[in-house]
Amino acid sequence: MSNVELEAFSEWLEHLYDPRSVAVVGASDDIKLPGGRVLQFLLGYGYKGAVYPVNPNRAEVQGRKAYRSLLELPERVDCAIVLVSAAASVGVLEQCAALKVPVVMFGNSGFAETGPEGAVLQARVSEIAQGAGIRLIGPNTNGIINSRNGFTATFSPVLDQQGLVLHDGPVAIVSQSGAVGASLYYDGQRSGLPVGRLYNSGNEIGITLEMVVDAMLDSPANITTVLCYVEGLRRPDLFVKAARKATLLGKRIVLLKSGVTAAGAQAAAAHTASLAGEDRVYDGVLHQLGVARARGFAHLLDIGRVLVAYPRPFGRRASIASISGGVGIMLTDALERAGMGLAAFTETVRAEIEPILPQFLGLQNPLDVSGGPFHYLDRLRALLQIFDRNPESDFSIIAVGAFERRQMEIAEVLADEAKKCAKPVFALWFGGGDQATRYLNGQGVPCFLDAERLVQAIAPGLRRDPSGQQALPDEFQPNVAAARAVIDAALAAGRTVIDEVGGKRILAAYGIDVVDERVVDSPAAALAALAALRLPVVAKLRSDALVHKARAGGVRLGLDNGVSVGTAVAELLKLARDLGLPDADVVLQEQVPPGVELLLGAKRDATFGMVVTLGIGGVLAEAWDDVQIRLADGALDVRDMLGRLAHQSLLDGTHGQARVNAAILAPTLRRFARMVVDLTDDIEAVDVNPVIVHDGARAPTAVDTVFFLRGKAS
């Protein structure tokens, strides 16, 4: 979609959530049926627009005059909700087209999700809608909700109850599963999360989740936090765009993706690509884009609570006051595991706390306050202010519980005092506290029932180290023509694989240090080549047909004089003859001194396109299985990528190896990423392993590589 189209869509979305009139096609008296529930909800939740039941067989539905068809309505409605069978819905859509109804929601199932016949029907529906300029929601969606005006265009039984009051707010939920979206909406509402809007995208024939997310960010309804449930992105490009827009606007997107395991993906009837890999791509790319990733339904709502209360990122040092020493320890454990920690209590802080606590309690963080501050609430207020003033502290946690009868009294004081604090305040309520928890969440003091849940919810709200994100100036200008010449030559020769010799020419053209090497085809040529190489060298047999050089005996290490080089080359060429490899020659390569072996890679991901990989390399790279993946982008944050690798002791010199210096590695990674971007149309994947990182200021050296080209077919 162009920007103009997105803008038009964004306006349309506002109309969608605020129609003046709506028709329910398939309206029923029976609330076991979708057409019964939609009508009941629209009439019951305060929607002020006109509501027209349409049912050819009834004069009245739920006490309202019913119409036999859309054609008989007294006005052109803003929105038609269609709940008749899939087959019958085609005719209804044709009526909508004739009447120029701008919004049509297809709540019915029976389309592409059921198989080939349904897919044909869906294509027909799509065609009619497109022809008439109708933006169709669904099919197979259970609808949308606007909390502000009571426009509850959904048949989810979640609203079928008494006493539910919808609270408006800056959170939007956008879901590819109707049941998931509805339950998230309800659990959010009843736990005090201010969810203003719900959108369930269903089969997404016209409107995809990404379009809605993007438009929500522009909404005049001031949506600041968008919570998404995704089974598979249909428009990842648009999602990336929306995520970048969110960052600029200071808004946040949180994403829960299902189908992340092989079995889960099969259950989702999803992509055929390697799923474990794909999930890691999501992980890396979402992190890169600043999109928080949720691990489950509760986690999605929990993150939402934190981000809507505290949209500005905060630091990692917590001050804790806990009714129980045990809970304080559990919180400390959970914080430490998540990379957070305890704020230092200065002398001033201790001196201020002392009068508040009984003498037998200690003054260290986490503070075991026992019941006092909850019996005598002025002490609770004082503690919060002391924490807030401490320059060593970034946020406060009050852990309380077991005050079932007095929970609201405590919660009200906590909420009131938290509003006076400059820094975030969180609550952990352990032992009862349902009402207090709901109240505190509603008041913007995120409250949790479990230490681990609290900490996992906080993590996406933390400030990121910005030091590595700025692109360092890099004067180097790549020789694109030289790189492309290598590719063109390979393609001209009908090859889609470029071996290490050609690959290193491409890398060198992009300013990446590569090992010095010469290709030779005789012992005499080898001796001549030695003039240009430093000893010792490695000799490797090279042939298109030879995949595992080392296993075939085709690699000789540590050759440190002319005689051994000559002998090795002669032996390798004999081996080639024995193996029947007429194209074979030998690569003589300087032996690079040992350092930290990393890998650099690129591949075409089925969802996000070309992505770049940085990880632990060497012969056991697969066993380490420790990589970070990002969208190919010239401003990659090397420090952040290194910092998120699991095996940190391989990077910090612990084992007597070199230390990996992010500043030295940065140009290599960024030039590699630039190469990937430049050559995107030509390459399918690149593997550089090992890249040897040296001590000191020497740039990393690429020792081995292979390029896979897309070839002409693609």
Added chain:
Amino acid sequence: MSNVELEAFSEWLEHLYDPRSVAVVGASDDIKLPGGRVLQFLLGYGYKGAVYPVNPNRAEVQGRKAYRSLLELPERVDCAIVLVSAAASVGVLEQCAALKVPVVMFGNSGFAETGPEGAVLQARVSEIAQGAGIRLIGPNTNGIINSRNGFTATFSPVLDQQGLVLHDGPVAIVSQSGAVGASLYYDGQRSGLPVGRLYNSGNEIGITLEMVVDAMLDSPANITTVLCYVEGLRRPDLFVKAARKATLLGKRIVLLKSGVTAAGAQAAAAHTASLAGEDRVYDGVLHQLGVARARGFAHLLDIGRVLVAYPRPFGRRASIASISGGVGIMLTDALERAGMGLAAFTETVRAEIEPILPQFLGLQNPLDVSGGPFHYLDRLRALLQIFDRNPESDFSIIAVGAFERRQMEIAEVLADEAKKCAKPVFALWFGGGDQATRYLNGQGVPCFLDAERLVQAIAPGLRRDPSGQQALPDEFQPNVAAARAVIDAALAAGRTVIDEVGGKRILAAYGIDVVDERVVDSPAAALAALAALRLPVVAKLRSDALVHKARAGGVRLGLDNGVSVGTAVAELLKLARDLGLPDADVVLQEQVPPGVELLLGAKRDATFGMVVTLGIGGVLAEAWDDVQIRLADGALDVRDMLGRLAHQSLLDGTHGQARVNAAILAPTLRRFARMVVDLTDDIEAVDVNPVIVHDGARAPTAVDTVFFLRGKAS
């Protein structure tokens, strides 16, 4: 404690929970004070025994006649609850001693937890109690609860509320933190977990958590599941004993330990030992003992729900019926991540399901059933029975939600039908369902609000593969005298370290294959030694003063003829002279062909004593950081230990290495464990790295090792 003492304690515990009369010393009218709340709870929760308030300043407390001291009571009470100041409590205890009160609970703080003065007071209290044969609960405990008889000897404000009815049941909660224990008790009770008893152990001067856990297992009150919150085990030996008893009785212990990170441990003012390591010891030992480990408060109760409902271990294949496709996928992801999976639906199963579902829904597992079976509950019953009959299925999960108004109707049918099933049934209620969740848990159908939580709760209930647990017969008889001779010689020479040569003699005496080697002190001796060794060999300089042989240039590899061996030995001895190492000699060692490098270790853990380690070895063992730790025990389950290592691809031949065969490795590990048990009094730690595992039936070879002895001081 001897078995007889434990038996006596077990009887005592039953009296503790069922006293005929109780005195509250420090009783008050003010329920902000502990002495106010205990009295209120005892009078309010239906306890039928006599309750005597003791308060020197009041004639009446809470409408009951008050006594000035214990000495004035009309009878000798079974239990005295003491809530006066720490200083005043000594006098009260002396009265208890004089009156021969069998149970005294010290709820007051101000003892060892506050510093040296409190510790002195605590020692005095301990002395009086011991002298009088009083078993004292606490001090610094907030008490105990018996749900059956309303004996609520606690001042936790958790009970200060209206409408709470205590439900008896087979779950016991035993906690080292009073606030944690009380909150767990309450959250358990109100969520339908049948918690019969709560015990908060406080400062544990006479009675430790382990004693109580052990006694609970023997209780005639039929406790089947003991949930523990632990900050540090004081009697780990007793805990191990109790865990083994639980296994024999078919009962289960679940443990939540706090202070597992360095910061958490500091907060807990706990042990000084390396905590990261220590936590791994807990992990391995608890797994070995069949004790489920909880990661947080909610997880502890969740596991309790599953184990109390389904005490018999079950298999890993789930049948899922979900109201939402999305929830089905999330469940599948969560199951797969936790090592469980989906049951196959046979043709029969599909044929049976088909009539129940609308045609547009698929028949694969996880079953997306939409709303039908929840609107028409006979379909729900039928589905459960179909799942239960499927021989491919081990347990069923019903995922429902969003039926707030009809939740109890659905829950009752689910509970009723689940009782007719032979296999476990679990519920996931997503979108509301608080009342249904509570009801289902109370009915023994564990119900959760989140897919991940459900799966994490199920995991400890699964059947373990018993194949590796039986000790294979091993005819080998170790030469204990030979091993001890090496140790004695070292100790006699004033050494507490035994190097690889001596170490391998000990290993060999225990039937572990070691690399063939000879120690030589001249090139001539080296040539003579070659007669007994296979070429190539490795030459290593050996000296007590030489820690990093390789870094000092003291290792020569791949010596494949007499000349190179002679030269290497001469050079190494020269190096020794240059380095000023008068004790140096050279070890000539057969070069072992490459295989999988593992490590075997033993160390004296501060909590559990000697433990054995099996993990990924080699020079980067620390970087892999991938080990399993167990109590030293001759019946170690090698298959299970290997299976829980993280880097499985290093074990299965993926990288062209040998495959690690558990059956071949088993004797090596078990003989090593036997050695550790035999030599426990002499050794402090052992490191064998690498142990090279070969392809085929050849036993693994220990290549390098070091033994650390305890020395005479200990």
